[in-house]
Amino acid sequence: MIRAVGFDLDYTLVVPERDRQTLLHEASESVDAPLFDRQAYLDAHRRNLSNETREPIFEDLLKDHETPVSPAELSEAYQNAINNSLIAIDGAARLVTDLRKEYRVGLLTDGPIEAQRAKLERLGWQDLFDTVLISGSLPAGKPDHRAFRSLLAELDTVPEEAVYIGDHADLDIRGAKDMNMHAIHVVGPGDDPSPIADVVLKRDELVTRLPDVLKTL
Secondary structure (H helix, E strand, O other): OOOEEEOEEEOOEEEOOOOHHHHHHHHHHOOOOOOHHHHHHHHHHHOOOOOOOHHHHHHHHHOOOOOOHHHHHHHHHHHHHHHHHEEEEEHHHHHHHHOOOOOOEEEEOOOOOHHHHHHHHHHHOOOOOOOEEEEHOOOOOOOOOHHHHHHHHHOOOOHHHHEEEEEOOOHHHHHHHHHOOOOEEEEEEEEOOOOOOOOOEEHHHHHHHHHHHHHOO
């Protein structure tokens, strides 16, 4: 029986109105910084999960470039670009509120503390979950077992009675399954379903189908 539910944030409960590559380029152009591709950013992001801000990510990216732009300037520009484009999937807040009547519900999201908390503040979600864990404040991010163990501790449950819901086949689904948790893979257009997920749900069906799916696990 499921007693606790953990959610990922980005591309699970919220999505940007424009793709992240476009937002990254727009942020860079706004401060006359070099342009980086999305994969380079993601690689730097993975190397700098446990931080307060995105500044170490952009310091990593800018280290080989001659530019007067500071990591702080580029970090702020990118955060503003993301926050201004962020939208929740329809009914997401209501879904979490309803689930909390029956389950303990937490959020485990990778990213710098300030960046992820700014998203929650923009959405008005500061108090939406029973607990919020951001990798910037943890010893490690997903898929490391320490991240999921921290979530389980906050939700006061054991792996067999918990489910994690996310969009990333490796970070979210494999990470949760390696902890013996149930895992639900949220997929968007063009995403490949994880073969090890307990359930695969299309993102636009998450709100309507998840409550019933949880009762089958």
